[in-house]
Amino acid sequence: MTPLILIAEDEPAQVEVLRYNLESEGYRVVTAVNGEEALLVVEEEGPDLVLLDWMMPELSGIEVCRRLRERTQTKRLPVIMLTARGEESDRVRGLDSGADDYLVKPFSPGELIARVRAVMRRTRPGLDEEHISYGGITMDLAAHKVTRDGRAVHLGPTEFRLLRILMERPGRVFSRESLLDMAWGRDIYVEARTVDVHIRRLRKALNENDDTDIIRTVRGAGYAIDSEHGAG
Structure with a gap:
């Protein structure tokens, strides 16, 4: 991106x-x-x-x-x-x-x-041209693959885009509106609550083995990926 x-x-x-x-x-x-x-x-x-x-x-x-x-x-x-x-x-x-x-x-x-x-x-030290790594999660952007601590994580296209946005800027809180613009595009109308649905799917895929949830919910603000704090 x-x-x-x-x-x-x-x-x-x-x-x-x-x-x-x-x-x-x-x-x-x-x-x-x-x-x-x-x-x-x-x-x-x-x-x-x-x-x-x-x-x-x-x-x-x-x-x-x-x-x-x-x-x-x-x-x-x-x-x-x-x-x-x-x-x-x-x-x-x-x-x-x-x-x-x-x-x-x-x-x-x-x-x-x-x-x-x-x-x-x-x-953004975890970012290079083809890979993003943070908190044990690695994204292979060229192959469109995700692993967590070596385990394959299966994501849909929207969840992959959301994870990439969060992973490129660890700790930064993104509003639902920002995530909509960046993941879906400004010209497409999608309700803000749709972001919540896809974040839930992303969490489920990442935490399949009862791993710590590193997607943080900030009430009234949005979402961030943060290995230090976990989910809010």
């Missing part, structure tokens, strides 16, 4: 440069022009990484980052801060707010892409 990156930046020329370079590398892109919109887009679109400008209208990048880290659903969302501030005290402040990395303008497209890839590798 192609990673989705949010560009939160209020300078149109800078947005277009970032968009061009990211899309040229195969990433999907959404944008926001101020801090309030950035928080809304994160909630609605569920990006895999945020490029966050320090100086933005409405809310600063520092404040946006702090709020993302305070929310259960986004506390692990990768954030790279973009800023013209190059002093050490500013870099420390940016990282202390919860940013995973820090880029000082102007920067080259090559450096940007390298930083994005590095942060993705750190925050």
Whole structure:
């Protein structure tokens, strides 16, 4: 699944440069022009990484980052801060707010892409081109096979898509609406409760041998896969 990156930046020329370079590398892109919109887009679109400008209208990048880290659903969302501030005290402040990395303008497209890839590798360590592994579960994306502690797990196509979404971002809580968009597509109408049905099927398949249930239900929020906490 192609990673989705949010560009939160209020300078149109800078947005277009970032968009061009990211899309040229195969990433999907959404944008926001101020801090309030950035928080809304994160909630609605569920990006895999945020490029966050320090100086933005409405809310600063520092404040946006702090709020993302305070929310259960986004506390692990990768954030790279973009800023013209190059002093050490500013870099420390940016990282202390919860940013995973820090880029000082102007920067080259090559450096940007390298930083994005590095942060993705750190925050999604179980993911490579053909396999995802987490909590004893391994997905072979090419062969469309799943195992748990070496045991074959038989899943339908929808359960496979849901598991992949959850496995690619361990610990992150996905709303039912987000899972609908990502697993079924925005152009198909499916009721939100359908997600619950398929999650139950996924749990049953994964826990066939009375294994620990690592799909966590977050009341009023959605679902996450989390080997540390189990089901809620």
